[in-house]
Amino acid sequence: MEFPDMNRREFVTGLGIGAAGLSAIYGDGTLVSPAHAATQATGGQLTLHAIDTHFGQTRADLQIDLSMQDADGTYQFVKSVTTVERGRTENPVLEPGELRIGRYELLMYLDDYFARFATELPNPPFLGKVPIRFGVFDGSQNFHVPILFSPWSYSYYRGS
Amino acid sequence: MAGITTHVLDNETGSPGVGMRIDFSVFENGEYRLLKTVQTNQEGRTDEMILTPEETRIGQYQLLFHVDEYYRSKGTDLPEPPFIEKVPVNFSVFDTGQHYHVPMLCTPWTCTTYRGS
Numbered sequence: 027m028e029f030p031d032m033n034r035r036e037f038v039t040g041l042g043i044g045a046a047g048l049s050a051i052y053g054d055g056t057l058v059s060p061a062h063a064a065t066q067a068t069g070g071q072l073t074l075h076a077i078d079t080h081f082g083q084t085r086a087d088l089q090i091d092l093s094m095q096d097a098d099g100t101y102q103f104v105k106s107v108t109t110v111e112r113g114r115t116e117n118p119v120l121e122p123g124e125l126r127i128g129r130y131e132l133l134m135y136l137d138d139y140f141a142r143f144a145t146e147l148p149n150p151p152f153l154g155k156v157p158i159r160f161g162v163f164d165g166s167q168n169f170h171v172p173i174l175f176s177p178w179s180y181s182y183y184r185g186s
Numbered sequence: 187m188a189g190i191t192t193h194v195l196d197n198e199t200g201s202p203g204v205g206m207r208i209d210f211s212v213f214e215n216g217e218y219r220l221l222k223t224v225q226t227n228q229e230g231r232t233d234e235m236i237l238t239p240e241e242t243r244i245g246q247y248q249l250l251f252h253v254d255e256y257y258r259s260k261g262t263d264l265p266e267p268p269f270i271e272k273v274p275v276n277f278s279v280f281d282t283g284q285h286y287h288v289p290m291l292c293t294p295w296t297c298t299t300y301r302g303s
Contacts, residue, residue, distance in 0.1 A: 148280035159273060181297070
């Protein structure tokens with residue numbers, strides 16, 4: 027995609043105006059395009075990618091609960107998100123500027139997910155609701171957390 | 187062989203995770219109750235089984251791996267809080283006749299677990 031008559035700044039600004047226009051149309055303050063976010067971000071965002079290595083493709087509607095550790099060391103529920111096709115979420119789990127330094131948990135409802143697709147599993151399943159814990163040490167950075175999972179294993183890392 | 191065992195592998199250095207603290211708990215009455223704290227030996231394993239076949243019951247268990255302390259003790263520079271800190275692995279025993287080997291493969295930036303053998 028080339029915009030010969032625009033320099034990059036103008037191009038990005040144009041995207042920003044476009045996203046702001048969409049927000050106005052839908053009345054949805056959370057609707058921010060990634061390009062817009064990149065220009066406007068005052069802080070990092072949290073995104074995830076849940077990758078189902080059992081079926082080879084993540085199906086929709088895997089529930090994941092985000093919690094954050096409070097001063098007492100207890101993880102306090104923040105929000106629930108569900109994956110859309112291919113294991114991402116429609117919006118960042120935490121929008122640019124919402125990420126704070128602290129300890130987080132993504133609780134993956136693997137039991138519900140695999141039960142819904144009639145996967146033959148023992149009862150109780152080896153993995154039920156799986157906590158993915160990680161620390162955020164700089165709220166201005168983006169944290170992307172890919173999680174590879176099957177009924178018998180999982181792996182996660184700091185992605186980019 | 188039945189029962190519960192674990193094995194820590196340090197994927198940063200490609201060696202056994204020696205001297206890592208692991209807290210083992212059972213899920214009872216809506217919370218995890220600590221049963222024992224162990225340390226990995228020179229092979230990254232534990233000297234005794236986490237649970238022997240005779241001790242193992244159907245239920246939910248947790249292995250809490252103190253990955254942050256492990257890397258700090260080796261002099262690794264970690265951010266605060268570290269990305270990978272104390273890693274809970276919650277799993278179920280559904281057949282006491284089977285063996286549950288639950289390894290932990292870790293670096294300061296990633297961790298992996300699975301049902302091994």
